[in-house]
Every structure is written in structure tokens, then in C-alpha cells.
Amino acid sequence: MSLLDKLANKKRGGIKMNKVFGLGIIGAGGIFHEHARTLETLKDRARLIGVADVDQIKLAKASSKYFVPYTFTDYRSLFDRNDIDIIVVATPPSTHEKFVIESFQAGKHVICEKPLAHTLESADRIIDALSSYKCKLTVCYHDRFTPVMKRIIWLQENGWLGNLQCGSIQRLDTFRRAAASDWWGKWEIAGGGVMMTQCIHELDLLIKVFGKPMSVFAIMDTLKQNIESEDTCVATVKFESGAHVSCNATLNAHRTTTLFDIIGDKASAHFPWAVYSNDRKHSRELTGAMTSAQLISKAQNGMRSSVIQKLKDKFGGDSLPAKVMRRILPKLGIHFQAGSHPLHRPIITGFLDSLQGNVEVPVSANEARKSLELCYAIYTSALTGEVVSLPLEKSNPYYKGITSDVYRNRKTS
Incomplete structure (x- = not known):
């Protein structure tokens, strides 16, 4: 085998097959620990470089428990690091759009917690943004x-x-x-x-x-x-x-x-x-x-x-x-x-595989949107008392979300 063939075999999609990916996590809440536990089982493929959260107590606990090298109260500090390839968005759903799109803008790939977003409108903006950047995204539907x-x-x-x-x-x-x-x-x-x-x-x-x-x-x-x-x-x-x-x-x-x-x-x-x-x-x-x-x-x-x-x-x-x-x-x-292996392991290993070769991400943004749409169809039916057909149109009254007032005034009989 020639030297060129050997070099080609070590690369897939421009990324070395033996590359160890650096990850940064936004959010040090409960779900952070699931990702950190998973990464501890994948040290030959991925390394947790940093975590960002506005809560300094959570940051201190995360750093000490999992030996995270860098902690930040400003999530944008994760974007500035060249040794971070992937951002894990582990924050409340209403913040997903902001963190995902800003990660794309910083040239980072994204693993996003479920659901993709808190509204269909927000999810569609994420999907639109994904097509504009050379980044990949997967959503954590590990079940x-x-x-x-x-x-x-x-x-x-x-x-x-x-x-x-x-x-x-x-x-x-x-x-x-x-x-x-x-x-x-x-x-x-x-x-x-x-x-x-x-x-x-x-x-x-x-x-x-x-x-x-x-x-x-x-x-x-x-x-x-x-x-x-x-x-x-x-x-x-x-x-x-x-x-x-x-x-x-x-x-x-x-x-x-x-x-x-x-x-x-x-x-x-x-x-x-x-x-x-x-x-x-x-x-x-x-x-x-x-x-x-x-x-x-x-x-x-x-x-x-x-x-x-x-x-x-x-x-x-x-x-x-x-x-x-x-x-x-x-x-x-x-x-x-x-x-047993942590639940997020198949998602993360599958995503790393997709970055190193021409394989699909474990759960795409479009796949993740389907369950969100079904959820909103369920909500629409429960709020109106009617059978609701899918797919939902953007003219659906709850495409942009539901408020507590709407819920209190729902049809109950």
C-alpha cells in the first residue's frame, strides 16, 4: 500500500479517523451529568474540555466531579476555544435555538438535548440555519x-x-x-x-x-x-x-x-x-x-x-x-x-462516526421535528376539543407556541 493510500485510510470526510474530539457543554444542570458520564467511557474518541453555566455552584460541582479543565459563566468562551469541536446544548428548550445557531456561527457541530425547540417556529429556524452552515447536528432521542x-x-x-x-x-x-x-x-x-x-x-x-x-x-x-x-x-x-x-x-x-x-x-x-x-x-x-x-x-x-x-x-x-x-x-x-453503558452513548458515538465518515447523524433535526409536530398536534386537539390532522400548517394557532392563558381557557368539554 502506498503512503497516499495509508493517509487516505486514516481520513474520512477530511477528519482523521484517530482524532479525539473536544466537547464543550452549555448547561451544568441535571442532564449535564448524563453527557459527562458518557464521555468518561469514550476517552479514546472524545474529551470534555469545558462547561458553561451562569450558576457558579453548579460549575464547581461539575468541574470537581468530572475533572472538567475549564469552566465559564459566559458560554461564548466555549466558542473561542480551538480545541472544542462540538457543543452540547443541555439547557431549557426555549434557549436551544439561540445556542444552536450561535454554535453554527462559531463553526461548531452540535449535540442538542430533546426537544429540538420549545415551538415549531423555533425548530424551523434551527433547521433553516443548519442548511446555511457546514456543521452537523443531532438531537438526543436515545431511547x-x-x-x-x-x-x-x-x-x-x-x-x-x-x-x-x-x-x-x-x-x-x-x-x-x-x-x-x-x-x-x-x-x-x-x-x-x-x-x-x-x-x-x-x-x-x-x-x-x-x-x-x-x-x-x-x-x-x-x-x-x-x-x-x-x-x-x-x-x-x-x-x-x-x-x-x-x-x-x-x-x-x-x-x-x-x-x-x-x-x-x-x-x-x-x-x-x-x-x-x-x-x-x-x-x-x-x-x-x-x-x-x-x-x-x-x-x-x-x-x-x-x-x-x-x-x-x-x-x-x-x-x-x-x-x-x-x-x-x-x-x-x-x-x-x-x-450498563450510559443512555447517551449511542447518540454520541453515532455522531462522532458521522463526523469521521459519510454516515448520517443518529437523529437529524428533521427527524426530531416530527415528534415535536406530533406533540403540538396533541396539544392543538386538547386545546380545541377537535380531531387534528397532520401535517400541521404554519397557520396553526399554536405554531409559535402556547401561553398559560391559552391553556387556562382551553375547551374542556
């Missing part, structure tokens, strides 16, 4: 990259579920995490309540699995929490395929979980993980295909894996019996390691 969701998406994309008929998705949450924030649930900052800030992940999954939504009917209310937006929302979504899906979210639950059921005419898939089919031959073939694709082990056999999960939970500790069992279980086809 679609979890092992179970990768299985479900694979089943759907490869036809094993058949024609999708119906489904349901449920986001149960408590208010404890939200209560720690002074902006959570404010229409003009967060863009909404439980549907926008919590269930937006589930809306992303709905679209990823079921496809294009066509219409929605919804109701929402504030039943318990002292916030200006909804703490409970129930919606029914009809998709282009004809499938009907119910979507429920609440902050008033006594546990935090997501439940997802996808019903096709050949099989059904579920979160927590399970897959079923009334056709035994199809079930065997499906199981074999998933095993061949290394999506499941033979021990899981494609069916409910709650027993295996209980084994993993029980023997994930540091006790002697746990360590012994972790040597035995792999012989039975149950492979696992104590602990």
Missing part, C-alpha cells in the same frame, strides 16, 4: 437505541410483525425530578408539560415504529401538580398505515416506567421486552432470525425475558455468589456485565 427498541424496530422494518394494526404507549412518571427545576412545565420555556418534556421520547418511538401520523384526538389536564401546563394527557393517534395507537402520559404515577405494545397481524412486540405470535411456525422463524441477527441469545428464545432480567438484576452486584453466577450464566447463553 430508540436501547437494546429492546433496536429489537422492536428491527422486527418491524423486516416485516416480522406484519401489518401494524394498533398499539399503546404509556409514560408513567413522578414529579420529583421535575420539581427540582424552576422552569419545568412553563409553556414559554419548556414548551409544555408531561407530553413535551417527558413523553416526547415516546412520541419519537411511535413515529419510528408506526410511521407517519395522520390525525390525533387528545385531552389533557392538570390534576395534581402545581404547574401551569398539563400533568396528564391522553391521546389517540391514527397513522398512515391505518393503525390506531393510544398514548398516555402522567406525572402523577407512583413509579417511573414506559410501557409499549405494538400489535401486528403476524406478531406483537412489547416493552418491557416480549414478542408473541399465535402462529407457532412464524414464532420459530422469527426467533431464529433474531438469534442469527444477534439481537437475542438462544436462551432468550425470543419470548418473555423477565426471568433472565431478574437473574441479571440479582447477580449484578459484587457479592461472592453474584461473581460465581456471572461465570456460570454465560455457559447457559446469558451474557451480561455488571452495570
Whole structure:
């Protein structure tokens, strides 16, 4: 191989394959720690150079916990550093547009927390700006990259579920995490309540699995929490395929979980993980295909894996019996390691891959806009009491956002 060939193999898209990217994070709040934890597992590919926040106490904690070299109270100081290639926007949704576009202007790539923006108008300005700069952007919809969701998406994309008929998705949450924030649930900052800030992940999954939504009917209310937006929302979504899906979210639950059921005419898939089919031959073939694709082990056999999960939970500790069992279980086809990778790892590694080669970013701005649009269709239906068709036009009364006055005066019957 010639020297030129060797040099070419070390580069993809003008960026050295062995480059270690420098990252700066705007915002040292709760979600900052998820990004910092992820970067600690990617030291051969990325390094956290600096963090910016107006709260000096948060900065001090961030710096000491993760050994961040540089902290700033002025986020623009991150833009001035030549060793920072990527800006992570980890701030309230209403600030995303400002920080994302200014990052583009500084020549930085961007990883943006969900949702893309607090309004459709703001999201569209980000998308328009992206086309004007030679920068890349991805949005942190990490749930679609979890092992179970990768299985479900694979089943759907490869036809094993058949024609999708119906489904349901449920986001149960408590208010404890939200209560720690002074902006959570404010229409003009967060863009909404439980549907926008919590269930937006589930809306992303709905679209990823079921496809294009066509219409929605919804109701929402504030039943318990002292916030200006909804703490409970129930919606029914009809998709282009004809499938009907119910979507429920609440902050008033006594546990935090997501439940997802996808019903096709050949099989059904579920979160927590399970897959079923009334056709035994199809079930065997499906199981074999998933095993061949290394999506499941033979021990899981494609069916409910709650027993295996209980084994993993029980023997994930540091006790002697746990360590012994972790040597035995792999012989039975149950492979696992104590602990797990941070949720943001697939997003960040995928984004680094996109910067080093001609591959798509994990979740594009246009992809992220879809769940935001569905959320606003749900809000429009709940505010007006009518069935709302998608796509939404810019003439939609809530394209520029919703105010607390509009919410208080919504149609309730």
C-alpha cells in the first residue's frame, strides 16, 4: 500500500479517523451529568474540555466531579476555544435555538438535548440555519437505541410483525425530578408539560415504529401538580398505515416506567421486552432470525425475558455468589456485565462516526421535528376539543407556541 493510500485510510470526510474530539457543554444542570458520564467511557474518541453555566455552584460541582479543565459563566468562551469541536446544548428548550445557531456561527457541530425547540417556529429556524452552515447536528432521542427498541424496530422494518394494526404507549412518571427545576412545565420555556418534556421520547418511538401520523384526538389536564401546563394527557393517534395507537402520559404515577405494545397481524412486540405470535411456525422463524441477527441469545428464545432480567438484576452486584453466577450464566447463553453503558452513548458515538465518515447523524433535526409536530398536534386537539390532522400548517394557532392563558381557557368539554 502506498503512503497516499495509508493517509487516505486514516481520513474520512477530511477528519482523521484517530482524532479525539473536544466537547464543550452549555448547561451544568441535571442532564449535564448524563453527557459527562458518557464521555468518561469514550476517552479514546472524545474529551470534555469545558462547561458553561451562569450558576457558579453548579460549575464547581461539575468541574470537581468530572475533572472538567475549564469552566465559564459566559458560554461564548466555549466558542473561542480551538480545541472544542462540538457543543452540547443541555439547557431549557426555549434557549436551544439561540445556542444552536450561535454554535453554527462559531463553526461548531452540535449535540442538542430533546426537544429540538420549545415551538415549531423555533425548530424551523434551527433547521433553516443548519442548511446555511457546514456543521452537523443531532438531537438526543436515545431511547430508540436501547437494546429492546433496536429489537422492536428491527422486527418491524423486516416485516416480522406484519401489518401494524394498533398499539399503546404509556409514560408513567413522578414529579420529583421535575420539581427540582424552576422552569419545568412553563409553556414559554419548556414548551409544555408531561407530553413535551417527558413523553416526547415516546412520541419519537411511535413515529419510528408506526410511521407517519395522520390525525390525533387528545385531552389533557392538570390534576395534581402545581404547574401551569398539563400533568396528564391522553391521546389517540391514527397513522398512515391505518393503525390506531393510544398514548398516555402522567406525572402523577407512583413509579417511573414506559410501557409499549405494538400489535401486528403476524406478531406483537412489547416493552418491557416480549414478542408473541399465535402462529407457532412464524414464532420459530422469527426467533431464529433474531438469534442469527444477534439481537437475542438462544436462551432468550425470543419470548418473555423477565426471568433472565431478574437473574441479571440479582447477580449484578459484587457479592461472592453474584461473581460465581456471572461465570456460570454465560455457559447457559446469558451474557451480561455488571452495570450498563450510559443512555447517551449511542447518540454520541453515532455522531462522532458521522463526523469521521459519510454516515448520517443518529437523529437529524428533521427527524426530531416530527415528534415535536406530533406533540403540538396533541396539544392543538386538547386545546380545541377537535380531531387534528397532520401535517400541521404554519397557520396553526399554536405554531409559535402556547401561553398559560391559552391553556387556562382551553375547551374542556
